[in-house]
Amino acid sequence: MADDRRRRLLAANKRFYDAFSNHNAEAMERLWARHHPVACIHPGWPPLADRQAVIQSWRDIFRNGGPLIDIQGARIVFDGDIAMVLCFEMVGGQLLVATNLFVDEDGDWRLIHHQASGVVMDLADPPSAGRSGPLH
Amino acid sequence: MADDRRRRLLAANKRFYDAFSNHNAEAMERLWARHHPVACIHPGWPPLADRQAVIQSWRDIFRNGGPLIDIQGARIVFDGDIAMVLCFEMVGGQLLVATNLFVDEDGDWRLIHHQASGVVMDLADPPSAGRSGPLH
Numbered sequence: 001m002a003d004d005r006r007r008r009l010l011a012a013n014k015r016f017y018d019a020f021s022n023h024n025a026e027a028m029e030r031l032w033a034r035h036h037p038v039a040c041i042h043p044g045w046p047p048l049a050d051r052q053a054v055i056q057s058w059r060d061i062f063r064n065g066g067p068l069i070d071i072q073g074a075r076i077v078f079d080g081d082i083a084m085v086l087c088f089e090m091v092g093g094q095l096l097v098a099t100n101l102f103v104d105e106d107g108d109w110r111l112i113h114h115q116a117s118g119v120v121m122d123l124a125d126p127p128s129a130g131r132s133g134p135l136h
Numbered sequence: 137m138a139d140d141r142r143r144r145l146l147a148a149n150k151r152f153y154d155a156f157s158n159h160n161a162e163a164m165e166r167l168w169a170r171h172h173p174v175a176c177i178h179p180g181w182p183p184l185a186d187r188q189a190v191i192q193s194w195r196d197i198f199r200n201g202g203p204l205i206d207i208q209g210a211r212i213v214f215d216g217d218i219a220m221v222l223c224f225e226m227v228g229g230q231l232l233v234a235t236n237l238f239v240d241e242d243g244d245w246r247l248i249h250h251q252a253s254g255v256v257m258d259l260a261d262p263p264s265a266g267r268s269g270p271l272h
Binding site: 112 | 181183211213214216220224235237249251253254
């Protein structure tokens with residue numbers, strides 16, 4: 001059963017990126033929680049912490065064409081009532097790292113938070129854990 | 137009681153930034169969950185998803201002097217067994233937005249995730265929700 005939950009979690013994460021890649025605003029909207037507060041931080045954007053603003057942001061992104069996106073290395077960090085998936089996103093030749101938080105709602109894993117931010121590294125040459133970053 | 141939980145949550149968020157500002161590795165270590173998986177994404181870094189690597193990353197950052205940091209606009213998005221605080225960080229003249237996830241552990245709010253990423257905006261002139269970002 002636990003394995004099934006985790007499979008469904010990774011499937012929900014994949015549906016998120018399928019909706020993203022296909023610029024499918026309706027599929028994207030279905031993925032976001034209805035009964036829990038949500039937040040979304042697009043790269044370079046201030047946080048959106050209102051479901052309507054989050055959904056509208058995706059519509060605006062898709063209306064502008066939206067970037068091509070591919071993901072690698074999706075991994076579940078924890079799962080309970082809330083679950084976290086981390087993955088790398090390849091977007092328009094840039095490498096981002098994303099946190100996707102899901103909540104178990106009505107038997108589905110639905111998004112409550114997405115944050116993507118740039119990574120200054122080559123995936124083929126990951127730095128050690130102790131590497132200093134440019135800011136923190 | 138709910139108000140007390142939220143006050144303690146914002147206090148834990150403040151302790152995190154106090155430890156950060158004071159380059160206090162011991163205080164920082166105490167803030168991270170012991171009994172739950174943790175992850176941390178410093179700006180520009182790949183994700184760290186191991187408590188020892190996360191703690192070591194802060195030690196390395198502090199050993200290098202560490203940046204000056206100030207925060208604004210901390211707000212709780214949700215709180216339950218897991219709680220999310222969003223805030224802006226002013227770090228070395230740059231504006232970042234941070235997600236801090238906490239878990240209620242042994243009666244304390246402890247960190248299970250931190251992600252900070254750059255914001256391309258002026259705090260005094262926030263864009264509308266529908267603004268297009270540089271990538272997404």
